[in-house]
Amino acid sequence: MTDRPRRFGLSKSKITMFEQCPKRLWLSVHRRELAAQDEGAEARFATGHEVGAIACALLPDGVMVEAEPDLAAALGTTQALLDGGHDQPIFEATLQHEGVLVRIDVLEPDGANGWHMAEVKSSTKAKDYHVGDLATQLWVARHAGVPISSAAIRHIDSSFVLEREGDFDGLFADVDLMAQAEPIVAGRADTVAAARATLAGAEPNTAPGAHCDAPFPCEFASYCHAALPAGPEWPVSVLPHGGGKRWMEQGIVDLLAVNPAALTNAVHTRVHRATVSGEVYHDVEGARAAMAGWAFPRTWLDFETIGFAVPRWVGTRPYQQVPFQFSAHVETADGAIDHREFLSLDGSDPRRACAEALVEMVPPTGAIIGYNASFEKGRILELAAAFPDLADALTAMAARVVDLLPVTRANWYHRDQRGSWSIKAVLPTIAAELDYATLEVKDGGSAQEAYAEAIDPDCTAERRLALDAALRAYCGRDTEAMIVLARRLCAALAE
Numbered sequence: 001m002t003d004r005p006r007r008f009g010l011s012k013s014k015i016t017m018f019e020q021c022p023k024r025l026w027l028s029v030h031r032r033e034l035a036a037q038d039e040g041a042e043a044r045f046a047t048g049h050e051v052g053a054i055a056c057a058l059l060p061d062g063v064m065v066e067a068e069p070d071l072a073a074a075l076g077t078t079q080a081l082l083d084g085g086h087d088q089p090i091f092e093a094t095l096q097h098e099g100v101l102v103r104i105d106v107l108e109p110d111g112a113n114g115w116h117m118a119e120v121k122s123s124t125k126a127k128d129y130h131v132g133d134l135a136t137q138l139w140v141a142r143h144a145g146v147p148i149s150s151a152a153i154r155h156i157d158s159s160f161v162l163e164r165e166g167d168f169d170g171l172f173a174d175v176d177l178m179a180q181a182e183p184i185v186a187g188r189a190d191t192v193a194a195a196r197a198t199l200a201g202a203e204p205n206t207a208p209g210a211h212c213d214a215p216f217p218c219e220f221a222s223y224c225h226a227a228l229p230a231g232p233e234w235p236v237s238v239l240p241h242g243g244g245k246r247w248m249e250q251g252i253v254d255l256l257a258v259n260p261a262a263l264t265n266a267v268h269t270r271v272h273r274a275t276v277s278g279e280v281y282h283d284v285e286g287a288r289a290a291m292a293g294w295a296f297p298r299t300w301l302d303f304e305t306i307g308f309a310v311p312r313w314v315g316t317r318p319y320q321q322v323p324f325q326f327s328a329h330v331e332t333a334d335g336a337i338d339h340r341e342f343l344s345l346d347g348s349d350p351r352r353a354c355a356e357a358l359v360e361m362v363p364p365t366g367a368i369i370g371y372n373a374s375f376e377k378g379r380i381l382e383l384a385a386a387f388p389d390l391a392d393a394l395t396a397m398a399a400r401v402v403d404l405l406p407v408t409r410a411n412w413y414h415r416d417q418r419g420s421w422s423i424k425a426v427l428p429t430i431a432a433e434l435d436y437a438t439l440e441v442k443d444g445g446s447a448q449e450a451y452a453e454a455i456d457p458d459c460t461a462e463r464r465l466a467l468d469a470a471l472r473a474y475c476g477r478d479t480e481a482m483i484v485l486a487r488r489l490c491a492a493l494a495e
Helices: 012-020 022-030 041-057 071-083 128-143 178-186 188-200 221-226 245-249 266-277 284-291 351-361 374-386 388-399 404-411 423-429 444-455 461-489
Strands: 090-097 100-109 115-120 148-156 172-176 298-306 322-331 337-343 368-370 401-403
Touching (some): 012 022, 012 128, 012 188, 041 100, 041 115, 071 090, 090 128, 100 128, 115 128, 128 148, 128 178, 128 188, 178 188, 284 404, 284 461, 298 374, 298 444, 298 461, 337 351, 337 461, 351 374, 368 374, 388 401, 401 404, 404 461, 423 461, 444 461
Parallel strands (some): 115 148, 298 368
Antiparallel strands (some): 298 322, 322 337
16 A cells, blocks of 8 residues: 655644745744744733634624534534524634635624624734735635635724723724735635645755744744854844845945945944944033933933733723833932832722822922833823823923933944944943843833733732832833933043
């Protein structure tokens, strides 16, 4: 008996992988152990599950197709519903054609013996790659004999405001993409055949490139890049704002090989000169002049925020950045510093308490300094809009906000920043001892994860105390770092 070649099963997500990069699909099936750990995957999964559950709850007459005990059972349940003339929404309808299995988020009767297909997404708009998702589902559904009259991405409507706790009517909006999907549907059989051929063959020899990050960061990128020859110590990609693209198109990948006379951007010239010479660019007088008008007492302010896809508190929108913490270092003209802070980890709406703490703790005069300060200013103005009784004080506060980032960008560059002026890139070049790597909470993303963990009902009191301390240490480090940076910018001599 001749062994038949293995026929690899495919899904919507596997086809999306193939279209991003054939090697990604191959590795996901044959060398899964090479995937890098995705630290944000659990949070994204939880968000997707919550969004999907609400989309179903808004259609109370719908029937969920469970994959119990397996997907074969889901296929049978779906077929029984369709054959039985079911005339209510179906969730996770499971269909298969030519070994491609899909689970459709929502099938709704269209009232004319057909079905409206909706793929539920936690994004606030339909994206290009969503069309491919719909095309795969359309291709399978049609060949499975299911008449689809329309196909949409059901995404979160960013204008939605939660008016009553638990009332999510209006959270979603549909964008019909059936017409855009049709050309892709027409080629789906060829795509499926090509994906299956890839899986049946040897590992594809696909070189890393821009596709490694679009539409998703590839979990195998480190593996693929490790096979490349070592690049230059200072690649042209350190030129900010995409400045290296021009040189890479000319085949120049080493910044040290760039002719400085050909650089027409002043910032690129500055980065090149500092990189080649190893000398720090530091305009002391420029920094002093930029900060001369920042009146004392100076309040160095930083917020930490959480943006839930599904609003949790009345009066908030999807993904609205709600402040649950701030650190404020208040500096007087004689150099004295007083640290003030706010943190809410009880899970209730933190906005009112945050607004009151700001009014109480931030002096009524003097400059309020942030790093990329439009973020801080925006949060203060949102609080002012939410609480009219505090609006005058908060609006006046927002008017005093100034930004340390453009001052730093204009007056400081150390080559170890590698083209970035984020505070975490600049700080090691002026105060290596203020290292975020020693902190449990190291960045804004991990601060959001810590907050979500702390407000979870299953979080123990002991763990919540530890998270409280970690969050305070991190946010306090941000404002402490701004003071150290500002003082260094104004120092007469560069060390």
